[in-house]
Amino acid sequence: AQSVSQHNHHVILSEAASLELGCNYSYGGTVNLFWYVQYPGQHLQLLLKYFSGDPLVKGIKGFEAEFIKSKFSFNLRKPSVQWSDTAEYFCAVKGGGNKLTFGTGTQLKVEL
Amino acid sequence: SAVISQKPSRDICQRGTSLTIQCQVDSQVTMMFWYRQQPGQSLTLIATANQGSEATYESGFVIDKFPISRPNLTFSTLTVSNMSPEDSSIYLCSVVARDRGKAGEQYFGPGTRLTVT
Numbered sequence: 692a693q694s695v696s697q698h699n700h701h702v703i704l705s706e707a708a709s710l711e712l713g714c715n716y717s718y719g720g721t722v723n724l725f726w727y728v729q730y731p732g733q734h735l736q737l738l739l740k741y742f743s744g745d746p747l748v749k750g751i752k753g754f755e756a757e758f759i760k761s762k763f764s765f766n767l768r769k770p771s772v773q774w775s776d777t778a779e780y781f782c783a784v785k786g787g788g789n790k791l792t793f794g795t796g797t798q799l800k801v802e803l
Numbered sequence: 804s805a806v807i808s809q810k811p812s813r814d815i816c817q818r819g820t821s822l823t824i825q826c827q828v829d830s831q832v833t834m835m836f837w838y839r840q841q842p843g844q845s846l847t848l849i850a851t852a853n854q855g856s857e858a859t860y861e862s863g864f865v866i867d868k869f870p871i872s873r874p875n876l877t878f879s880t881l882t883v884s885n886m887s888p889e890d891s892s893i894y895l896c897s898v899v900a901r902d903r904g905k906a907g908e909q910y911f912g913p914g915t916r917l918t919v920t
């Protein structure tokens with residue numbers, strides 16, 4: 692069975708600070724990895740994905756994530772956050788089939 | 804990308820009643836999924852709705868409690884039956900993209916916020 696662990700439940704940053712949200716997964720085979728974002732009052736949107744190839748993937752709004760297979764990790768990063776990045780961030784893994792398994796989410800608050 | 808709409812967007816229901824949630828997609832999709840997001844928790848897959856065959860339920864979810872219909876490739880319904888306060892959640896419909904270059908990406912509807920009193 693696949694599982695996802697997000698270690699940071701609540702993160703508070705000042706604008707322009709750098710962001711790194713941790714995500715570790717458990718699955719024995721080939722995985723697809725995703726980060727989703729849910730802005731206040733909006734529905735889930737895909738930020739970025741990793742299927743294969745370059746382990747450093749870039750997504751929308753300046754976000755990137757690095758797949759480190761040896762560490763079973765897919766951490767999300769952004770060099771300089773903005774107030775508008777305030778949202779909940781979910782890491783998700785897809786192993787065999789089409790089932791997406793989500794982490795518990797990280798609530799990010801960016802203060803001016 | 805697929806545009807997904809859900810009805811109703813929210814509802815408050817009495818214990819013991821049932822609610823049917825509709826999911827409409829603007830393009831034909833093979834697989835549709837229903838997720839639940841309980842307060843303060845992450846998303847959990849309830850079932851996969853396949854057109855032309857029975858839905859496939861995840862462990863902990865049963866057809867009698869969450870019957871699903873999938874009459875065509877753009878529409879599905881999820882019914883929450885004999886509701887109790889523990890069923891208070893956001894229910895989300897999701898589809899897998901078929902667009903070239905976006906294959907494997909999964910999109911989510913806006914959700915239906917259900918409160919059971």
